[in-house]
Amino acid sequence: MNSELEKAHDYFIETAGRLSKSMGLNEIAGQLYALLYLSPEPISLNEMVGKLKISKASASVNIRALEGWGAAKKIWVKGNRRDHYIADRDVWKIASNRLKVGLERRISEANGAVGQVEKMLKDSEKKFNDENKKLARTYMERIKTVRKMSERLEKLLKLLPTDLLE
């Protein structure tokens, strides 16, 4: 194997891993994806283990994560009983979808909690003494602002695919 070529290959993969990690995804998942992305041929679990110098366990777990995200898919290779994988090379689609899904989940969780806080404040409003009533008003008002914003964000996310990602 030409070592210059291999160096470039490996550096690309390393970079993908770093990026993946810094984006809150798994480093090995990023490396695996880059490996598949570059390869003209489908790749087996064992080859992943060999090329990335990782354990079979990691390869197994992470390739299935990629599968789950629609970033890789299993493919049948004639006369070979090992699982082979290829990348869906539409990086943009995959990355933006990851981002979108991740944001949506977080926002919706936060929204749920914020809604609960609002409910708590409303429900016990009558029990507050004057001092606390004033404070509760401040809280309500400010929390409402937050909820408004996050609703706005949710809408924005729903909008994203058609406007920006096609």
Added chain:
Amino acid sequence: MNSELEKAHDYFIETAGRLSKSMGLNEIAGQLYALLYLSPEPISLNEMVGKLKISKASASVNIRALEGWGAAKKIWVKGNRRDHYIADRDVWKIASNRLKVGLERRISEANGAVGQVEKMLKDSEKKFNDENKKLARTYMERIKTVRKMSERLEKLLKLLPTDLLE
């Protein structure tokens, strides 16, 4: 202190911490911001320590991170020599800016590396034998696609503030 009120208050802060953490920021930073966000009064380091049950060290480090992001600012309180802080309550501005800056840094790093890989391939192109020449072509083509995409993303990020964040 009315305990219902306090519960709502604390739950809001807890939620902010969780969200902050899940977004790759620091949990305490999120809690601190939420604390300041709700408070009608400026808050001192010691009060943060007391209300969030954290160490002075954490409070100090994280409040300055918030300051650096423009999410909190120091304020002078008459007759008190402690530092007091208030939140900039424009959550949208702060959050979107964080997101933007974070993405920009990562993308630009990745871009640098990808550019280098392209250079490596080009530079050593002549030395490849036929087999590798073909492989190198595949790499180049695919990596170029990635670069195009990330350039697109960079542009999109530059565009963001005016279009979406007004």
Added chain:
DNA sequence: ATATTTGTTCACTTTGTTCTGAACGAATTA
């Protein structure tokens, strides 16, 4: 039937991050 190959799962270790307590210097008060 037995042996081998293959991918998955899980308990454990390793690695990296975050938080804290203690020590410190600067500023303020007595």
Added chain:
DNA sequence: TAATTCGTTCAGAACAAAGTGAACAAATAT
């Protein structure tokens, strides 16, 4: 001037996340 109050820094403890090896079950080959 000495004592106290503050905020910062830093080494190390506590914690969380990720990767590994070994055991396993399923499929295939001998």
